[in-house]
Amino acid sequence: MGDRLLTSKYEWQIEAELDKNVIAKLAAETKLDATLVQILYRRGYQTATAIENFIHPSDSELNDAFLLYDIDKAVERIQTAAFAGEKIVVYGDYDVDGITATAVMYSTLEQLGADVSYYVPDRFKDGYGPNKAAYQRLIEAGAQLIVTVDNGVAGHEAIDYANSQGVDVVVTDHHELPPTLPAAYALVHPRHPKGNYPFGGLAGVGVAFKVATALLDEVPSDMLDLVALGTVADLVPLVKENRLLVRYGLEVLRTNPRLGLKSLYELAQLNPEELTEQTIAFQLAPRLNSLGRIAQAKLGVELLTTEELTAANQLAASCQAYNQQRQELVEQITAQALAKVAANDTNAINLVYERGWHEGVLGIVASRLVEETGKPSLVLSVNEAGLAKGSGRSVAGFDLFAALDHQRDLLDKFGGHEMACGLTIAEASLPKLQVQLNAEAKTQGLTAQTKQPLHIDAELKLEQITPTFYQQLQSLAPFGTENEEPLFLITGYDSLAAKAIGKENNHLRLELSGSGAGPSISGVAFSLGNQAVTTIVAHSEALRFVGTLSENKWRNQVSLQIMIKDLELDQDKSQGVIIDQRTNKLRKSLFTKVASYIFFDAKLKEKVTPLLPSGANALLAAEIDDAYQAQELYLVDCPQSLTQLEALLPRLEFAKLYLLFYQQDNAYLLGLPTREQFALVYRFSASHKNVAIYQRLDELANYLKIRRELLIFILQVFFELGFVKIENGLMNYVPNVKAQALENAECYQARKLRMQAESTLLFSNSTSLTQYLTKFLKH
Structure with missing residues (x-):
């Protein structure tokens, strides 16, 4: 079937094309590249005057x-x-x-x-x-x-x-x-x-x-x-x-830097003439922030206000040294934190802690864990008094503040917002907090497969990347929040060479050529990992990526390069591959290809079929008796048991198999009811007559303190075993019924099979899932 596809880290969201006539007219009026005009138009600058005022702002923007x-x-x-x-x-x-x-x-x-x-x-x-x-x-x-x-x-x-x-x-x-x-x-x-x-x-x-x-x-x-x-x-x-x-x-920073910054430039080997907002964000700000994280932030004020050269040099040296210390601490604690996460990767939320971790960098480490694992992460340091203090960072779609707000009885101090928090908690309460956070992940519907969205501004052919285009692109700067640096899907290129770079060979450099006669352009991606780089180098012709544009200055030579933000092996060039696109939300954008879409659930097939493009096929897995061949296949929903899937897979022949495995309600996350919950419902049914079960289900769930979905399942088991009867919407207890094990109910066994299927198909990583599926595919 071929090698597993190297998948993107993010969910790419590419903007649709706008009215070409409107964009062409504005491009002519502003003398800007149409791609850049399209980006500005989407950002709210929709007239030539608005675009000109944005590119050439005047002092009138400064308010009184x-x-x-x-x-x-x-x-x-x-x-x-x-x-x-x-x-x-x-x-x-x-x-x-x-x-x-x-x-x-x-x-x-x-x-x-x-x-x-x-x-x-x-x-x-x-x-x-x-x-x-x-x-x-x-x-x-x-x-x-x-x-x-x-x-x-x-x-x-x-x-x-x-x-x-x-x-x-x-x-x-x-x-x-x-x-x-x-x-x-x-x-x-x-x-x-x-x-x-x-x-x-x-x-x-x-x-x-x-x-x-x-x-x-x-x-x-x-x-x-x-x-x-x-x-x-x-x-x-x-x-x-x-x-x-x-x-x-x-x-001012470029032409007339104050003494302290001038000293810092020299130590950081920064050329003031080339300084941009990126230099601030990634070079200067981390150095100044390190003072408050490691030492005393007042040193930063001294650095920025001193008029003595000796003091400027000394303060800049301290700033540089503290930043180095901060970097080393971050790397050290991140490595330790990742090892802790790897040792227990079944948790939906990362909660790691250790005695002696430096409090000043824990927020950075938490952000690193989110990047590496895709999970909300809390990182805490435990002091001698047994108190753990630290920071948390979240992912889109999970409200970290709400999750912790529900656990205030465990916390000494707590504050923050949806995406970030700070907290103090007794070390002894941390295991319980982990359990509660995992439960909160289930409540909020957090799944391990959720990719964070990545907004892509436009498709850009390699031949469009010229010095003129780059110069025009820079007229949109400075970039930052609400004026983000444009991110492009790069197309129209051939890969001339690909090689691993860096001391550990975990970075990637590409040499790309377009259809025009222009020079080749480099693409650079950092911190991919050795295995990923090796895979890409072997299959660089199938690479598909998004990135930003920058200038590379080396030995007085200036060239354009692409800073790769995310990548994957191209689905149109890779053959016989399994493509992990698991999702907990069905969107119309998932059904744009003329392909074959296989469903396990007939009702879902009926619902989705109208969304499919003309020429696409919709099939029920149960109706595929013989070998079925298609260039592209989609497994839309999650089967109710692994047996269903294992019976289907040997019949499929494809170039590309897309895994959506959509499941509206996760039985695996919800789990099975406890014996105590079964007993509670049983006692209630025995002591109450003519319960209007359909009308009062939510009220009953609240009264019994059992989640609605679990209550429905318990009643299904009781009904199947004959413990209760439901007539005309009224539920009554059936006395003198022969005792039976709950496990004897077919719906109980079906739920266990469904949970097993969801565990394997929805909550495994891509590598494990691919290995499992490959065992049953026809080779």
């Missing part, structure tokens, strides 16, 4: 700082304090947004001649945001005005304490607003409920910059580099005002 709610009060109070010589403390945060916002506000107040200092909380001692104990220390040390940056909207307790001590607090923040706002002297926030600021997406440093502009009565252009750093690092929307601020800030 005084449109921010409470900014008049904030400016007046800060200026009064500055001129009166009051002691002002800028209270920041330990991430890049907080560090840069602190530097902006501190530098601004210094320019005003204020008696100003700054305080950056310790991630481990103070936690995030205003901390009452920290406020108390600052006030006892003489603080007369506290100005927060990148925090404060949730600081009720600390701000109330400051007020009780006669110390005003001016809050500047951008985070989600709580239902009740703190009693700050002024609260400057772009989404203030009483405000009317035109753009709500500013980062914390963006808000601080606006306050600085109002305080100085001019735009402090020398601080735009700080705004770019914090804005890109904090993943706020990179559109409208933010996009312009980052554009201007990148220019």
